[in-house]
Amino acid sequence: MAIDGKKVLLFAPAKINLCLRVSGRRPDGYHDLETWMQKLDLCDTILLEITGGTGIEFFCDDPLLSGMENLAVKAAEIFFSALGTGRLPKLKIRLEKKIPVAAGLGGGSSDAGTVLKGLNRLYNHPFSEIELIELARPLGADVPFFAAECNAVIAYGTGDIMYPVDSLEDYTFVLVNPGFFVSTRWVFENLSLTSVGKKYTFPGFHKCKSDLLSLSVMHNDLEKVTSARFSEIEDMKKRLLELGALKVLMSGSGATVFGMFPDTGNPSQPDFSRIVGELSRKFGDKVFVARASAGAWPSG
DSSP: OEEETTEEEEEEEEEEEEEEEEEEEOTTSOEEEEEEEEEEEEEEEEEEEEEEEESEEEEESSGGGOSTTSHHHHHHHHHHHHHTOSSOEEEEEEEEOOSOTTSSSOHHHHHHHHHHHHHHHHTTOOSOHHHHHHHHGGGOTTHHHHHSSOSEEEEETTTTEEEEOOOOTTEEEEEEOOSOOOOHHHHHHTOOGGGSOOSOSSTTGGGSOGGGOOGGGOEETTHHHHHHHOTHHHHHHHHHHHTTOSEEEEOTTSSOEEEEEEOOOSTTOOOHHHHHHHHHHHHOSOEEEEEBOOOOSSOO
């Protein structure tokens, strides 16, 4: 974050789910999850500016996201309500999108969580990190992760009970988004919970060490629902493996698929410009090369 007077420039990171298991449906309509999430250096850019007057102005370079119902605006409203200012100050929010929308990468949630952190910074930290996470909960299941400073977590509940772990710093991630939206609500509505495994992948994980994590646990319960409707999911996974990815998986409810390429430290390191070119020709131009946001709790 960079601060200049009453301005703050923020980078809202994408996330991937390295593991996502669904154990049941909750009375509030959400689902109980067990997930391993990692923030990436693929980011939206947000500029917050406090000026004279009252009210919130919101600008986005994507016209489809420019309405006042955007989660970034709702996050600001929740922040000011909790702050108890009595009236909304004049806040300008400028959002430049790079993370694909409705893609399983948490873009909207990241924008909201990042606005909460940015406003907290502008107002000299009136809220602790735990309090920011509480403010984030009503905004959506992924928002608490982005309101927290940690870059990678094992999470339970709706994703809001988090245990920080080390970032995966020894990999390059190639993300492929086929350019169509997937409704998270539709995916969960079509998930058959009778076929979802009930055993925890990370039992008592908070008592364990980060280095006990293994890529062998990579799995996504939602993938079977999305891929059953969109054959592109399996096509993208297959092509990433052919291009040298060690592991491939769909993130969140899709439709983005990512491949993990381990650092080799020798001249045989993959040619990512060639890989991006081949994937773009087949699946469209939403192909990204990213690295993990480095470090564990706290960071930044």
